[in-house]
Amino acid sequence: MLCPVVCSQAGTLNVGADKSYKTISGAVANAGDGDTIKVFPGRYFDCAVVAANHLTLEGVGDPSAVAITDKICQGKALLVTTGQDITIRNLTLARARAPDGNGAGIRAEGGNLNVDGVQFVNNQDGILVADNPTAIVRVSHSLFEKDGVCLDYCAHAIYAGHIAELDVDGTLFRDTRDGHDIKSRAARTVVTNSDMGDGSTGTSSYLIELPNGGALVARHNRFEKGPKTGNQTAAISIGAEGVSQDTPELTIEDNQFTNDGTYRTAFVNNLSATPATLRANRLTGNITPVKGDGTSQ
Numbered sequence: 001m002l003c004p005v006v007c008s009q010a011g012t013l014n015v016g017a018d019k020s021y022k023t024i025s026g027a028v029a030n031a032g033d034g035d036t037i038k039v040f041p042g043r044y045f046d047c048a049v050v051a052a053n054h055l056t057l058e059g060v061g062d063p064s065a066v067a068i069t070d071k072i073c074q075g076k077a078l079l080v081t082t083g084q085d086i087t088i089r090n091l092t093l094a095r096a097r098a099p100d101g102n103g104a105g106i107r108a109e110g111g112n113l114n115v116d117g118v119q120f121v122n123n124q125d126g127i128l129v130a131d132n133p134t135a136i137v138r139v140s141h142s143l144f145e146k147d148g149v150c151l152d153y154c155a156h157a158i159y160a161g162h163i164a165e166l167d168v169d170g171t172l173f174r175d176t177r178d179g180h181d182i183k184s185r186a187a188r189t190v191v192t193n194s195d196m197g198d199g200s201t202g203t204s205s206y207l208i209e210l211p212n213g214g215a216l217v218a219r220h221n222r223f224e225k226g227p228k229t230g231n232q233t234a235a236i237s238i239g240a241e242g243v244s245q246d247t248p249e250l251t252i253e254d255n256q257f258t259n260d261g262t263y264r265t266a267f268v269n270n271l272s273a274t275p276a277t278l279r280a281n282r283l284t285g286n287i288t289p290v291k292g293d294g295t296s297q
Contacts, residue, residue, distance in 0.1 A: 013027040015044075024046045031052045033052050035052060036056040037055070038058060038059075041065035042067075047073035050086055054083075055086050059092075063090045066092060068091065069092075069094040076098065076104065078105055084110055084111035092120075097123075102124055102125055103123060107125075110132075111135055112137070115137070116141055116142070117140075118143075121147075127157075127159070129166070131161040132161075132162075133163065138168075143172045149178055156181070157180070159180075162185045164186065165186055165189070168190070170192075174202070180205050182196075183211065184210055187246070188214060188215040189210060206234060206235065207223050207225070210238045213243035213244065213272045218236065219253050223255060225260065233269060235266070251277050251279075252268055252276060257282070257284070258285055259284070266287070275294045
């Protein structure tokens with residue numbers, strides 16, 4: 001992580017019942033650039049706007065035991081990030097609700113964001129990323145469970161606006177409700193080593209959607225659509241809202257995709273003019289490998 005000189009003076013702020021700070025919001029309000037906030041086990045009915053740069057907010061111990069829940073800031077999220085190069089690690093963000101249906105675990109409005117080992121449980125949006133053409137958002141080794149909703153419009157497990165890159169690795173998606181596991185308007189979206197599954201009760205729409213195009217690399221993943229999916233047409237969709245950005249690459253390789261429903265579905269529905277390259281994928285069930293431009297090998 002790049003860090004200015006101020007990081008050499010960075011400190012650690014501890015949050016917990018017997019620590020210097022009793023609330024996460026209190027620690028965040030007093031944090032400076034480059035600081036680390038360590039959150040000890042507990043259930044925190046709290047929210048925070050994270051404005052410091054190069055800040056790390058991390059749970060101590062089992063992430064299931066460090067939960068931020070229910071309360072949202074600015075009508076948006078449990079954590080609203082407005083600073084640059086923020087890392088959020090090893091905690092649980094749960095039950096975010098907003099009147100507009102877009103309550104998020106994290107609302108990312110600043111620069112680069114790194115999310116590692118975070119559990120997003122029963123939120124409207126798990127992560128909602130605002131437009132920022134230079135931002136890179138990385139999500140690794142995390143869990144999204146029972147996120148998503150469709151009211152006046154839809155919220156998703158991960159919803160990225162127009163950013164430079166969304167990178168998701170080693171992450172588990174389960175029982176998404178109504179929305180997509182990943183909806184990305186990023187210039188480049190990379191999904192690797194992850195597991196996306198409806199199971200018997202999930203009602204997700206697409207597993208991955210790039211509504212405006214953009215580059216996509218999906219590699220070494222497990223995908224599954226279940227019998228209660230809200231959208232039987234495809235697992236991966238590209239260009240459904242009109243291709244409005246460069247789409248230089250669509251590479252989908254070495255994935256496993258299972259259709260557990262009785263309907264027929266497409267693994268990839270490509271509405272762009274860029275041919276999708278499908279290679280070494282293992283398909284089980286009633287599946288059309290690719291609709292639109294593309295080849296499956």
